[in-house]
Amino acid sequence: MTSNLEEPLRAKAAELLSSGKVDLLIGYGRAFLGESVRPVFLRQDADTAKLIWNDRCAHNLATYLMKEPCLGLVKGGGRVAVVAKGCDIRAIATLIQENQIERDRVHIIGMACSGVRYDEDSRDMAIKCRGCEVQLPALYDDLIGSEADTGEVEGEPREDIERILALDRSARWEFWTRELSRCIKCYACRQACPMCYCGECITEKSRPQWIDKAASLKGNIAFHYIRAMHLAGRCVACGECARACPMNIPVDLLSRFLSRRVEEAYAYKAGMDPEADPFFLVNRQDDPGEFIR
Amino acid sequence: MISKERLLDAIREAGAKDYAVFAPVAKDAGVMLEEIDDPASINFDHVLTVNTLKDVGLPRVEALAEFDRDARTMEAIRDDDGKVLVFGSRPCDAAAQKILDAILIGEITDSRYAARRERMVMMTLACSTADDACFCSSMGYGPHDPTGSDVLLLPKGTEFIVRSHTPRGEEFLRELGMTPDADVEGDPPPELKRKVETGGLKEKLDKNFDDPIWNSVSENCVSCGACFYMCPTCHCFDVIDESGLSRGRRLRLWDTCSFAGFTKMASHQPRVGRHARYRQRIMHKFKYTVDNVNLVACVGDGRCIRACPYGVDLCEVLEALVGNE
Amino acid sequence: MVKSRPRIVAFLCNWCSYAGADLAGTTRIKHRAEVRVVRVPCSGRIDPTFILKAYERGADAVIIGGCHPGDCHYVSGNLHARRRFYVLRELLGFLGIEQERFQVTWCSAAEGEKWARTVDEVCDTIERLGPLESFKSMTDYLRIPEKEISLSDE
Numbered sequence: 064m065t066s067n068l069e070e071p072l073r074a075k076a077a078e079l080l081s082s083g084k085v086d087l088l089i090g091y092g093r094a095f096l097g098e099s100v101r102p103v104f105l106r107q108d109a110d111t112a113k114l115i116w117n118d119r120c121a122h123n124l125a126t127y128l129m130k131e132p133c134l135g136l137v138k139g140g141g142r143v144a145v146v147a148k149g150c151d152i153r154a155i156a157t158l159i160q161e162n163q164i165e166r167d168r169v170h171i172i173g174m175a176c177s178g179v180r181y182d183e184d185s186r187d188m189a190i191k192c193r194g195c196e197v198q199l200p201a202l203y204d205d206l207i208g209s210e211a212d213t214g215e216v217e218g219e220p221r222e223d224i225e226r227i228l229a230l231d232r233s234a235r236w237e238f239w240t241r242e243l244s245r246c247i248k249c250y251a252c253r254q255a256c257p258m259c260y261c262g263e264c265i266t267e268k269s270r271p272q273w274i275d276k277a278a279s280l281k282g283n284i285a286f287h288y289i290r291a292m293h294l295a296g297r298c299v300a301c302g303e304c305a306r307a308c309p310m311n312i313p314v315d316l317l318s319r320f321l322s323r324r325v326e327e328a329y330a331y332k333a334g335m336d337p338e339a340d341p342f343f344l345v346n347r348q349d350d351p352g353e354f355i356r
Numbered sequence: 357m358i359s360k361e362r363l364l365d366a367i368r369e370a371g372a373k374d375y376a377v378f379a380p381v382a383k384d385a386g387v388m389l390e391e392i393d394d395p396a397s398i399n400f401d402h403v404l405t406v407n408t409l410k411d412v413g414l415p416r417v418e419a420l421a422e423f424d425r426d427a428r429t430m431e432a433i434r435d436d437d438g439k440v441l442v443f444g445s446r447p448c449d450a451a452a453q454k455i456l457d458a459i460l461i462g463e464i465t466d467s468r469y470a471a472r473r474e475r476m477v478m479m480t481l482a483c484s485t486a487d488d489a490c491f492c493s494s495m496g497y498g499p500h501d502p503t504g505s506d507v508l509l510l511p512k513g514t515e516f517i518v519r520s521h522t523p524r525g526e527e528f529l530r531e532l533g534m535t536p537d538a539d540v541e542g543d544p545p546p547e548l549k550r551k552v553e554t555g556g557l558k559e560k561l562d563k564n565f566d567d568p569i570w571n572s573v574s575e576n577c578v579s580c581g582a583c584f585y586m587c588p589t590c591h592c593f594d595v596i597d598e599s600g601l602s603r604g605r606r607l608r609l610w611d612t613c614s615f616a617g618f619t620k621m622a623s624h625q626p627r628v629g630r631h632a633r634y635r636q637r638i639m640h641k642f643k644y645t646v647d648n649v650n651l652v653a654c655v656g657d658g659r660c661i662r663a664c665p666y667g668v669d670l671c672e673v674l675e676a677l678v679g680n681e
Numbered sequence: 682m683v684k685s686r687p688r689i690v691a692f693l694c695n696w697c698s699y700a701g702a703d704l705a706g707t708t709r710i711k712h713r714a715e716v717r718v719v720r721v722p723c724s725g726r727i728d729p730t731f732i733l734k735a736y737e738r739g740a741d742a743v744i745i746g747g748c749h750p751g752d753c754h755y756v757s758g759n760l761h762a763r764r765r766f767y768v769l770r771e772l773l774g775f776l777g778i779e780q781e782r783f784q785v786t787w788c789s790a791a792e793g794e795k796w797a798r799t800v801d802e803v804c805d806t807i808e809r810l811g812p813l814e815s816f817k818s819m820t821d822y823l824r825i826p827e828k829e830i831s832l833s834d835e
Contacts, residue, residue, distance in 0.1 A: 094667040095488070101667025104575050122666065126578065131629060132571075227775065236777030236815050245385055247416055247585045250615070254580035255665050265730070267617035269596075273730040276596050277417045277607050281819040285733055288772065292729045295768045307665035309582045310406070311385040317775065324771045329764075346760035348750065351767055355785045356799060600738055600820075 068174065068208045069116045072146065075172060075205055077108040079144050085170050086136055089127050090146035091120040102127065114146070116207075121179040121189060123147075123301040125154040128164055129260035137168045144170035148179070149197025153299035153334025154257040156202055160334070160341050161297075163260060173200035175208030178216040181306060191302035191315075193221040202337060223313065224320050240280060243287055245310045248278040252304035252314045253290065258297045265289060291317035296325040296342030299334045357515045357537055360400070366532045367395040367443055373531065375441040375477070378412050380405045389445060398444060403487045404657060408588035409449050410610075412442055413456065413472050416585070420468075420595070421606040433605075435468055437475070441528075444481045448492045448657040450504035452588030453478065458649040459591060477528045480505035481516075483546055489658030491550040491671055497655055499545040510542030517542045550658070552671040554642075557678050561643040565635070569680045573673045574634035576666040577614075583660035583668070584612035584637070589653045594621070613637065638673065687807035689716045689800070690735040691744040694724045696754040697789045698746025704793030712797035713804040716744065724748070724785075725758025729769050732783065737820055741813045742782040742803055746796070749787040759787070778815055781806050 072090070079085045092103030092113045100119040105111060124145050127133055133143050147155060152171055158164050176198050178188035198213035200206065227235060250266070253259045266274045266286055274289055275282030298318035305315040326332045328351050331342050358366070371377050371393075380387045380399045387402040389411060410416075423430040457473060460466040483490075483499035492498055502508045506525030509516040520526045520536040529536060564570075584590045594611035598604055611618060613636045618625045627633045645653040654670075661669050693699040699720045705712060721727055724747025732743050745766060747759040766785050774780045786799050 095661075095669050095672060099667065102576050130578065132575075230777075232774075232777050232779060234777070235775065239776050242384070245383075247610070249581035249585040249612075251578075251580035251582040251663075251665055254578040263616070267615070267620075269621075272596075272598075273728075273734065275598055276594070277598060277609050279417050279819070281737065281816070282417075282598075284776075284819075285737070288733055288776070289730060291772055292765075292769060295772075303665070307580065307582070309586055309663040317772065320775050321768055321772060325768065328767065343761070343764060346757060346764055348760075350760065350763055352750070352763055354767060354770055354780075355763065355787055 066116050066118070066212075068212060069114070072116050072172070072174070072207050073111045073114050075207060076105065076111040076114055076144070076146075079170065079172075080105065080111065081108040084142065085144040086141040087132065088144040088146075088172075089124045089133075090114045090172075091116065091122070091124075104132075116146075116174065118178065118180050118188070120146075120148070120174075121181055121302075121306060123151045123154055123255075123257055123303045125151050125158065125257040126255060126303065128155065128158060128169060129257065137164060142168055142170055144172055146172045146174060147200070147203075148174050148176040149195065149200040150191070150299060150301045151257075152200045152202050153197065154301055156334040156337040157258060157297055157299060157341075158260075159337040160339060166337060171200075171203045171205075173203030173206045175199050175206070175210070175212035177212065177214035188216045188218050189302065189306075190218075190221050190223070191300060192216045193218055201335075223316060224323065227316065227320075239284070242312050243283040244280045246278060246283040246287070246312055247310060248276075248283065248286065249309060251307040251309060255303040255307035256294070257301070257303070258294055258299070259290075265293075287314065287317060290314075291321055294318035295321035296329075296331060297333050298322040357512065357540065358509075358518055358534065359515050363509070363516060364395040364398070366534060367398070367441070369532055370441045371395070373439075375439045376437065377441045377443060379443040380445070389442070400444070400481070401485070403483070403485055403490065404446055404448070404659065406586075408586065408657075408659070409442060409445055409453055410456075410588065410591070412440060412476065413453065414460075414469055414591055414593075414610075416610045418468070418608040419605050420608055422603070423597075423599070423606065424603045425599070426602040430606075435471065440472070440476045441479060442476060443479045445478065446483055446657070447480055447499060447501045447503070447505065447508070448490075448497060448655040449588050450478050450480045451492075451497045451501060451655045452504070452657070454504035455589050455645070455649075455651050455653050455655070456591055458651055459645065459653070462649070477507070477524060478505050479507040479509065479525075479528075482508060482510045482542070484511045484543060486546040486548050487658070487662075488549055489661040490548050490656065491552055491658055492656035493548050494550070494552045494554065494671075495652060495654050495656035499548070500542070507536075512540070512542045550671055552674050554652075554674055554678060557642055557674060558646055560677055560680065561639060564677070564680065565639075567680065569676065570631040570635045573676055574631040574668070576664075576668050577630050577634050578666055579614050579616065579630050579633060580665070581610075581612040581614050582663040582665065583670075584614055585610055586659040586663040588655060588657055588659070589641070592618075613640070634668075638677070642674075685812055687715050687741045687804055687812070688739055689742045689744060689803060689807065690740040691716050691718045691746060691800075692721050692724075692727045692731060693718055693746040693788075694726075694748055694754075694759070695720055695722050697748035697752060698724075698786070698796065700790035701746070701788045701792045701796045704790065705797045706793075708793050710793055710797045712800045715804055716800050723753065723755050723758035724762040725753075725755065725765075727762060727765075729765070732769065736778075736782075736813060736816050739817075739820070741810075742784065742807045744799065744803055745783075745785045746788045746799075747785070749789055752789065778813070779810055781810060782813060 088105040094101040178192035386406040389405040641653040753759045
């Protein structure tokens with residue numbers, strides 16, 4: 064399904080590239096498989112015909128901001144434009160909060176979004192889109208579309224966290240050992256995550272080896288445990304880790320749950336305000352402390 | 357010809373004859389090749405299993421030895437389980453086994469892999485369906501190709517034609533009281549939508565190491581290991597010790613050149629940047645392995661294309677490389 | 682059959698809790714002996730991986746000890762720790778590990794008695810819960826054989 068936002072998007076992209084306002088534009092283009100979509104990197108306005116916009120544009124392109132060639136380009140004073148949905152923009156805002164990229168180095172092309180789908184067969188929108196609060200982005204340099212383009216997201220409400228919370232302790236552990244035992248440690252979740260930008264991941268450090276390298280149940284639990292901790296209060300629930308997982312593990316559940324708890328207990332939600340202090344960087348005298356004896 | 361029911365009986369009998377049976381079963385991750393107890397759970401109508409035969413021959417975690425630092429002892433963990441029947445893997449996966457054999461058994465032999473291969477019987481199920489990512493015929497194989505299979509089962513209606521392709525296959529069929537079928541034609545193989553022309557690729561790779569094309573073909577790549585770990589022929593590994601205060605194990609794990617930490621144990625990862633690491637993937641499969649064992653290390657199973665979260669498409673990359681002047 | 686005794690690892694901040702535990706000793710307050718103390722500069726120094734490693738290596742519970750809010754030698758290390766451990770405790774519960782196996786206490790250098798009480802209470806709790814089986818099956822080959830750490834009863 065193509066969208067009527069495709070033409071305005073291409074026009075805006077051509078304008079940005081031809082005027083030299085940006086040096087690189089990351090957007091969505093067509094992939095071979097089925098109706099699927101993949102990221103494209105554009106450097107000249109002639110390429111903008113490659114740009115597409117439809118309900119298959121699920122990828123969070125903000126993840127490329129923390130990788131080459133964007134890193135080098137930004138360091139050298141260049142500017143990068145990113146086609147981004149509301150959820151992706153939360154990731155960009157978090158990167159700005161964490162001083163990873165300067166606001167004026169990234170040109171955000173915000174897209175009014177009515178939900179995305181992961182595969183062509185499913186009629187329902189991706190589970191991450193249910194209950195979305197950022198269908199119309201709040202932070203952008205250009206906005207493509209308007210309130211009118213943010214149709215209601217169809218499908219049952221998302222209740223995967225509730226389903227786990229309804230389990231008793233041993234059933235939860237059983238659930239996680241079942242899911243995590245099949246992790247092969249390809250690190251697709253980490254590489255896809257816009258928030259996992261460490262130059263050297265703790266899993267790669269071996270002196271000392273805090274996290275077991277082996278893709279055994281023990282090593283897998285260690286990896287997902289520490290990934291969840293590192294993403295607590297930072298996860299923007301873009302769902303890229305779960306989408307990237309070749310073994311179909313709901314890897315986003317842990318970090319999403321923690322971010323929700325942080326939101327409930329501290330009234331802090333990642334990526335909603337690029338000026339706000341990151342969650343773990345600050346503290347308050349009246350932070351919750353009832354659990355401390 | 358053999359009906360599905362009789363085929364399942366035969367597998368049951370193999371189990372009774374002390375074969376550990378690996379077969380495709382539906383799981384959370386999709387259809388997985390796993391050790392099974394009950395042949396009734398075997399899945400027949402998938403295109404490919406999510407995992408590859410590496411889980412049988414070259415597992416992702418393999419304990420090599422157990423040690424105790426205080427007692428100053430180290431003992432090899434032996435791996436001499438009995439016979440293994442791999443049932444229902446696809447012809448591309450069987451062909452991949454042939455490639456791994458050529459690489460891992462020879463002048464320098466991976467003895468653990470070789471021992472496991474020695475005990476393995478491959479009963480392959482020829483394909484009756486293919487998806488958009490399958491391109492085995494472009495790599496010189498095909499949906500009904502017998503390469504690497506001891507026994508090949510060709511679908512014909514609801515039944516299967518039994519073909520034996522190796523002495524081991526013949527022996528296995530005799531053991532189960534099955535007879536191979538001669539002169540019967542099976543259903544025609546499925547038509548593959550995907551085709552890629554790789555003529556002249558090797559010559560291009562011989563001289564394009566520094567070509568800027570590597571940047572453009574790898575732009576989407578985020579340097580995860582999904583394509584490597586899902587690949588039936590990628591076989592790099594790392595050996596680590598996992599230990600407590602005194603006791604521990606020496607493990608062999610999968611590893612991949614796409615990780616920034618690859619080969620760091622030997623000082624550094626020489627391939628800086630995603631393009632260099634992606635180049636290594638292509639070079640290893642389509643040049644170095646050809647140089648070393650005269651085989652292309654790709655069987656066209658398409659798992660890398662399906663697994664890539666960012667749409668890096670091997671066929672398109674190969675086309676771009678062949679077409680690049 | 683001998684009942685297995687709980688194994689408890691405590692990470693205590695150098696400036697308050699460790700001195701508090703020390704005070705418990707010098708004033709000869711009796712408390713359960715199943716706790717092993719690791720001294721750290723500040724409760725803010727304690728990384729989630731420390732706790733994970735303790736469980737992996739056979740701890741049945743972990744106690745974190747830090748200065749009372751306002752008393753941190755480094756001004757706010759304990760307040761950072763408070764946020765971190767709130768989140769960690771939630772994670773453990775979500776994974777299916779009893780939250781009682783992760784205890785945080787603010788214990789000053791003058792609170793030897795509080796430290797002793799905490800240790801006794803946590804030991805009782807863990808005895809009630811039993812050993813942390815979740816990690817046991819995965820790490821049998823790493824664990825120290827029971828005999829090597831036998832504690833002599835007085």
